Amino acid sequence: MSTTYNPKVIEPKWQKIWMDEKAFAATTDYTKPKYYALVEFPYPSGQGLHVGHPRPYTALDIVARKRRMQGYNVLYPMGWDAFGLPTENYAIKNKIHPRVVTKNNVARFKQQLQSLGYSFDWDREINTTDPEYYHWTQWIFLKLFNAGLAYKTEMPINWCTSCKVGLANEEVVNGVCERCGSPVVRRVKSQWMLKITEYADKLIDDLDTVDYIERVKVSQKNWIGRSEGAEVDFQIKGKKETLRIYTTRPDTLFGVTYMVLSPEHPYLDQFKDEITNMDEVLAYREEAAKKSDFERSELAKEKTGVEIKGLSAVNPVNGQEIPIWISDYVLMSYGTGAIMAVPAHDGRDWEFAKKFGLPIVEVVAGGEDVQKEVFEAKTGTMVNSDFLNGMDFDTAKKTMIKWLEEKGIGHAKKNFKLRDWVFSRQRYWGEPIPIVECEKCGFVPLSEKDLPLELPEVESYMPTDTGESPLAAMTDWVNTTCPCCGGPAKRETDTMPQWAGSSWYFLRYTDPHNKEALASKEALKYWLPVDWYNGGMEHTTLHLLYSRFWHKFLYDQGIVPTPEPYQKRTSHGMILGSNGEKMSKSRGNVVNPDDVVNEFGADTLRTYEMFIGAFELAASWSEDGVKGCRRFLERVWKLQDMLTEEEGYSKNLEVRMHQTIKKVTGDFETLKYNTAIAAMMSLINDFYKAGKVTKGEMKTFLSLLNPVAPHITEELWQIAGFEGRIYNTQWPAFDEAKTVDSTIKLVVQVNGKTRAVIDAPADVDKDMAIAMGREAAAAKIKGDVIKEIYVPGKLVNFVVK
């Protein structure tokens, strides 16, 4: 009789054995086929691990373990994305150095992850706050700077009033700070910027070369927001200056009835002497300036604006004089800050024209009356448009662009919603930016040999209301000499944002202890690209986009061998509380993974999180569900009492065995962990019905389950006296021919309704099936059979009139 299943004993036992045997170390034998599986490294927060973490980690642990059993050299690493605000805030509040806070949090996280039995290669653990690591973060920054992709500029930034720090656009959500929820205001500050816009085209186009789930591709494309149109110069009447606008609809130029400038457009000042209602215009501009961008769009249900009197424009296609307005529905930050308005074919222009009684001229036929309803579709035929008349959208657009280019008054132009990346943070706990400002030489990069530029010890990490980083108070550190001329210079006191360290961490894992380079050429060539990267949807337009950008830059610099970092990207759904709401302390629905491991064991937690539902969808926690998985593992445990001496599979279970291997093998690849586990539950029910399990069945079953529940399967493998360790046995093979039963269930339908299910030989032919079906459903076939449908091996359907 078996002992009790006791995960508290067997789980630590096997974790220690794996560690001692270096079971999951990726080797440097670059002749073996490789597999690089990656999950997003966590931010080691003070709260410790959340039950959300194990979902993706277990999913790719399954893939990694399976790949090892299939003979691959697998890299499945883990590390810490440890710079960041919460640590700094905690340090300020409790007067503990952020380094110490980080060290403690990392220790806790690591212990928690290890208690879950992940097959991470801990020899390759990295930490973004380690100077040996950020040495190379800074090195990449220097490369970016030297390539002209990092620049400092005065610009209005999103300033979080509580964190006292500048935020990237991506970090502002609904006008408040993504992290703390405090209001975000505009502040003009000199900021380091990275020219991610330089890579906008490639970041979109190369999505076609990678295997990302569709919604990730779609959101990246939308975020980058490429649009293709034209810039057109409109003459200002009676002046030599022209007004440049951007439009995606140059085909509708004949329908322009007015122009609109953004309230911040420089022409307002430039032509202030000509504008006869300047008071009104300035008042409007002031009103607009008061609103934040957020309010401006939020409150913009009703269009507002003021006509600029004394100034007008000339439509280059027909010489018509048209009025110029200002309105805050035109943004200075996009295109040229000025638009041509075509109210007949643009919803916003239409609303504006209706409100202010401006003319609406139809130039694309195909809609309803444009005086009553806007027609925006890119279908229909051009009318009222001189040389464009009769053309469709595409032809008209091309023809017009060509015409504009020939006349020298316009040209094709692409625009993006994507903005450059604000790369400065006025904070202590981040990577120092390795730049000094010299009175004579301007911004001078440190030389590579002076890296890493270590974060100095400061007395206070308190951010300041002036917007200076706490580093600014460290005059000894700030005052330095210029690497270029040797004269007096000041160090940059802003630090990098949290996204810096995570933009390249997957490269470091390939060669984490290299002191000469961020990683060796050989390691990069062998391991890249990452074969499978799983992470949260919330990182789609932040981390994922940033890291693709850095990688593409490094590729152009000849540092990495692939144009894309990740071959495949998937995303997991959130784990919600048992009430279906997001877990949070205030809702009181938080589940601590440590408690689950304590009460049920790591294998149960792993199994449950994989069984909980479709991997990509959110799922609610259920204590009863956890118990069910524990019960399943108890049944697995007791298989040892049913084990016979027979090798191979029992005759009656042979097909089931092959079917299950096929199902599990396939489902582990397609994120369908829940159905894979269901198949294994079914199989174990069959063993119980049979009252026994053969050695062959046991070996296969344990091997299939091992990636999900590694401890119990390893223990049972040992108890059964099977050779070696299960982690390095071979993944079970199936024989396609043996996945098919010798008899089939033949469905007999009459008019599409199932009337009988009969056993038939698997190789039943059409005539035989029809004959059998007729007999089985004879009572239901009332009338003439006008048609017989036969689906081989599946069903017969009699169509009766």
Added chain:
RNA sequence: GCGGAUGUGGCGGAAUGGUAGACGCAGCAGACUCAAAAUCUGCCGGUGGCGACAUCGUGAGGGUUCGAGUCCCUCCAUCCGCACCA
């Protein structure tokens, strides 16, 4: 407004256009037990019928098909992004 997703028993969820509800949870019954728990076995969408069975049933309404949860059209609801991007 635009984009993406989701909608199936009491619950979580399964179903290459071919028996809807696999697997699990909860529930019910039986076995074991002095008893309970645990475990094992069986039942488990609604309605009607003792029953074989009949009939309805995958958010709503149409359509295609011998056959639709699945494909097409029109809606509705919920969730998540983006949001005056010209």
